[in-house]
Amino acid sequence: MDIFKILSRSTKQPNKASAGKAGSSVKLPSAGTSNNPQLFHDEATAARGKKRKRGGEKTAGNLQNGENEAEEEAPNFFAPKSTAVNTRRRESSVDEKEHNSNAPQVASQLPPTLLDEGECRQILRSHRVKVTVLPPGEKKIKKSKKAKTSKTTSSAKEEYKQLYPQPLTTFDDLRSTYGISGRMAENLAQQGYKIPTEVQMGSLPLLLQPETALGDAAMELGLSESRRNINLLSVAPTGSGKTLAFLIPVVNGIIQRRRQHQDKSEHSLDAIIVAPTKELASQIVNEAKKLSMGTGVKVVGMKKGMNIVDGGDSAENAESSNDSEEEEAEEGLEKSKKRSSQPIAKADILVTTPGLLLSAVSGASKGGRSPLPTVRTLVLDEADVLLDPLFRDQMLGIWDSCSNPELCVTLWSATMGSNIETLAASTIRSRRTQLGLKDDTRIIRLVVGLKDSAIPNITHRLTYAATEPGKLLALRQLLHPSAKTTDATQSLRPPFLVFTQTIPRAVALHSELLYDIPIEAGGSSRIAVLHSDLSDSIRDHIMTxxxxxxxxxxxxxxxxxxxxxxxxxxxxxxxxVPNSGAAYIHRVGRTGRAGRDGGVAVTFYTKEDIPYVKNIANIIAASEKQAGKPPSEASMQKWLLDALPTPTKEEKKNLKKYGVEARREGLGRDGKDRGKKAMLISSKSGYERRLEHNRKGAIQGSRNRMQQSQVEADPGEESEWAGIDD
Incomplete structure (x- = not known):
C-alpha cells in the first residue's frame, strides 16, 4: 500500500486497464520537438455578417490553428489568372521570392496583404491574445460602499481600450510584410522557426511596424511620426517564446540603422537587455548570437571588469541575491587599478544583470551615474523580479541613465502584478517629464491566456508527505518506481529538476541522494547541485x-x-513549497516548453506547509480549467480547495521574504538565534550511507568479474532506465 496515494486523494487514480495503455504510449517532453509550439488552439468562429467568397483569401483564423494550408483550402484552378498568381505569391516563401528574378519587382509594387479588423479579432481571440492600451493616468478605486464600487470600477474599465492589431500568421510574413533583414530571415529559417507562438503573434507586428499593425488606431495613439515610440508590457506563459519576441525587433532595428552609416565596423551601444540571473543572461546572449549571425550586429554579455562608458571604472561587486559573491575590500582596490587600463567594450546589444551594469555606470563618474545617450531600447526580461524591492533600486538607476528621448521600453514576464504595471507606467511618464518631453506616450499591454497562471500542458500533482522524512521517502519513490507502477504520471523519468528553499537544504539533499543512482547507470555523476555560492566556472560547467x-x-x-x-x-x-504563487508558476514552467506535452510537476508539502498550500492549489485548478479538463477529472477537487486554510496578507508577505519558518536558516527576524536547527534532510548518517554504498559496489564488482570470466558473455539488450529495484 502506497501511503502517499492515500494522503493525496485529490488526484484521480485511473483504472488498471487504462493506465497500462497510457503507460505504453506516454509522451515525454524529451521525446522530440513539438510540431506546433502554440499553447491555445480554440476553434475560431466565422465572422458575423460576412460570407466567404469563392476563390477569395483564406480564413486566417483557421490557419492559426496549426493546420496545413493545403488542407484548409484547395487551389482554385478555375479562377482568373490574376487571382491565381496573387494566391501563389502569398503562399510562396521568402526564399522562393529572392531566387526568382521577376518576383521581387512585382512584390515591391504590391502592398502587403492585411486582414480587416473582424479577422484580426477572430484570430486573436482564438489564441487568447488580448491587447489593451493602459489608461494615461493612475486611477485609484475606493471600495467604501458597494454602489460606488460598481460605478468606479466600470468607469475605470472604460479607460482600458482594447486593440486588435495585425497578427503574425507565419514567420515568412516578417520578411514580406514587415521588411526584416533577409539575413536574419535566413537565420530564423535555419533554426526551424515556422509557426509563431501567441506572444510572438501579437508582439512582433507591434514592435516592428506599429503603424502597419494598428492601422487607424496608430493615429489615435500618436505613433505615425515615430515607428519605435511604443512601450510594451507583455505577460505570456513560460516557454512561449518571449526571448525571440523581443530579440527580433532589437536586432532588426540595429541592422536598419547600421545601413545608414558608412563605417560598418563601428559599434555603439544601442540596446540593453537586463535579466535577473547570470544563467538567464548567458542564455539570451546565445540566442541573440544565433539570430544576428552574419548581420554585423555585435552581442556582448557583460562580465566583471568590463568598461562600457568613459571613465575607466567597470562593473564590480554587483549586489544580486542569486548570482553575486562578496569580495574583500583589498581585492577590490587591487582590481580597480587594473580597470583604468582596460578599453571600452564595443557592442550593439549588451546583456547584463542589474548589479553589474549599475556598478559600471555608477563607477564611471564619481559625482553620480554616467548617462547612456545612445541606448534606444531597454528590455526587462522577468520584469516583475527586476522591479521588485530586491532589484528595484538598481533597475531604476539603470533606467534613469538611459537619457535618449526616443527610448523604447519593453517589459516581459509570465507573472505581472498590478503594482508592477503601475510602477512601470509611472516611471515611463515621470522620465519623459524630467527630459522636458510631452507626456503623450501610451503603454500597450499584451496578455496571453489567463494572467498569472501556469501553463496548461503539464500534469500537476500536490502530494502530502506529513514530515521532512516523508518528503525524502516520497522523492525516493519517484527515483525507485515499483513494478506495479503503470501510470506514467506516478513516476518521473530523467532528466528533471528538484527545487529547495535554501542553499544548505539543496546541498544536504544532494549528499543524501548521491548514492541512489546505481553504478551501471552512471552513479553519483548523474546527480548535481547548483546554487549561487558556487563559482561562475563551476555553474557554467554544471549547466553544460x-x-x-x-x-x-x-x-x-x-x-x-x-x-x-x-x-x-x-x-x-x-x-x-515555493515562497509565492509566482514562484510556483515559474518553477513548473521549466517543463512543457514550446508546447511540449507530458511534463509532470510534483509538489511535496508537510504539516508546516498547510497554511500556504491554498494559493498553489488555486493555480493548479485554474491551469486544469484552462486546459479544458472536466471537473470530474481535475486533480484539485472543490472539497480540497474549501478545506485548505486561506493565508492572510501578513503570512503571504512573510513567506515571500523568509520562506517557511521551520526551514529557515541562521538568525530569525529579530536578529537572535532561534535556538533550533532547521529541519535536516537525512534519514541515515553519512557513515551508514558510505558503508551501504561500499557494500553495493562490492557486490556489483563481484558480479562483473563473474560475467567477464565467462567465454561467451551476453551483455543483454540495452534498455531505458526505469528505476532501481530494491
Whole structure:
C-alpha cells in the first residue's frame, strides 16, 4: 500500500486497464520537438455578417490553428489568372521570392496583404491574445460602499481600450510584410522557426511596424511620426517564446540603422537587455548570437571588469541575491587599478544583470551615474523580479541613465502584478517629464491566456508527505518506481529538476541522494547541485553537463526558476513549497516548453506547509480549467480547495521574504538565534550511507568479474532506465 496515494486523494487514480495503455504510449517532453509550439488552439468562429467568397483569401483564423494550408483550402484552378498568381505569391516563401528574378519587382509594387479588423479579432481571440492600451493616468478605486464600487470600477474599465492589431500568421510574413533583414530571415529559417507562438503573434507586428499593425488606431495613439515610440508590457506563459519576441525587433532595428552609416565596423551601444540571473543572461546572449549571425550586429554579455562608458571604472561587486559573491575590500582596490587600463567594450546589444551594469555606470563618474545617450531600447526580461524591492533600486538607476528621448521600453514576464504595471507606467511618464518631453506616450499591454497562471500542458500533482522524512521517502519513490507502477504520471523519468528553499537544504539533499543512482547507470555523476555560492566556472560547467544529458537530476534553488530554457525536462519536483504563487508558476514552467506535452510537476508539502498550500492549489485548478479538463477529472477537487486554510496578507508577505519558518536558516527576524536547527534532510548518517554504498559496489564488482570470466558473455539488450529495484 502506497501511503502517499492515500494522503493525496485529490488526484484521480485511473483504472488498471487504462493506465497500462497510457503507460505504453506516454509522451515525454524529451521525446522530440513539438510540431506546433502554440499553447491555445480554440476553434475560431466565422465572422458575423460576412460570407466567404469563392476563390477569395483564406480564413486566417483557421490557419492559426496549426493546420496545413493545403488542407484548409484547395487551389482554385478555375479562377482568373490574376487571382491565381496573387494566391501563389502569398503562399510562396521568402526564399522562393529572392531566387526568382521577376518576383521581387512585382512584390515591391504590391502592398502587403492585411486582414480587416473582424479577422484580426477572430484570430486573436482564438489564441487568447488580448491587447489593451493602459489608461494615461493612475486611477485609484475606493471600495467604501458597494454602489460606488460598481460605478468606479466600470468607469475605470472604460479607460482600458482594447486593440486588435495585425497578427503574425507565419514567420515568412516578417520578411514580406514587415521588411526584416533577409539575413536574419535566413537565420530564423535555419533554426526551424515556422509557426509563431501567441506572444510572438501579437508582439512582433507591434514592435516592428506599429503603424502597419494598428492601422487607424496608430493615429489615435500618436505613433505615425515615430515607428519605435511604443512601450510594451507583455505577460505570456513560460516557454512561449518571449526571448525571440523581443530579440527580433532589437536586432532588426540595429541592422536598419547600421545601413545608414558608412563605417560598418563601428559599434555603439544601442540596446540593453537586463535579466535577473547570470544563467538567464548567458542564455539570451546565445540566442541573440544565433539570430544576428552574419548581420554585423555585435552581442556582448557583460562580465566583471568590463568598461562600457568613459571613465575607466567597470562593473564590480554587483549586489544580486542569486548570482553575486562578496569580495574583500583589498581585492577590490587591487582590481580597480587594473580597470583604468582596460578599453571600452564595443557592442550593439549588451546583456547584463542589474548589479553589474549599475556598478559600471555608477563607477564611471564619481559625482553620480554616467548617462547612456545612445541606448534606444531597454528590455526587462522577468520584469516583475527586476522591479521588485530586491532589484528595484538598481533597475531604476539603470533606467534613469538611459537619457535618449526616443527610448523604447519593453517589459516581459509570465507573472505581472498590478503594482508592477503601475510602477512601470509611472516611471515611463515621470522620465519623459524630467527630459522636458510631452507626456503623450501610451503603454500597450499584451496578455496571453489567463494572467498569472501556469501553463496548461503539464500534469500537476500536490502530494502530502506529513514530515521532512516523508518528503525524502516520497522523492525516493519517484527515483525507485515499483513494478506495479503503470501510470506514467506516478513516476518521473530523467532528466528533471528538484527545487529547495535554501542553499544548505539543496546541498544536504544532494549528499543524501548521491548514492541512489546505481553504478551501471552512471552513479553519483548523474546527480548535481547548483546554487549561487558556487563559482561562475563551476555553474557554467554544471549547466553544460545538464544540457548535454550527462546530469539526470539537478538539485537547485530559485536561481534556475526563471527564464532558463530546458526543452528536454520531463518534470519538476518542488521539494519545498515555493515562497509565492509566482514562484510556483515559474518553477513548473521549466517543463512543457514550446508546447511540449507530458511534463509532470510534483509538489511535496508537510504539516508546516498547510497554511500556504491554498494559493498553489488555486493555480493548479485554474491551469486544469484552462486546459479544458472536466471537473470530474481535475486533480484539485472543490472539497480540497474549501478545506485548505486561506493565508492572510501578513503570512503571504512573510513567506515571500523568509520562506517557511521551520526551514529557515541562521538568525530569525529579530536578529537572535532561534535556538533550533532547521529541519535536516537525512534519514541515515553519512557513515551508514558510505558503508551501504561500499557494500553495493562490492557486490556489483563481484558480479562483473563473474560475467567477464565467462567465454561467451551476453551483455543483454540495452534498455531505458526505469528505476532501481530494491
Amino acid at each position: 553537463r545538464f544540457r548535454n544529458g550527462e546530469i539526470w537530476i539537478l538539485i537547485t534553488t530559485d536561481i534556475l526558476s526563471r527564464g532558463v530554457d530546458f526543452r528536454g525536462i520531463n518534470g519538476v519536483v518542488n521539494y519545498d
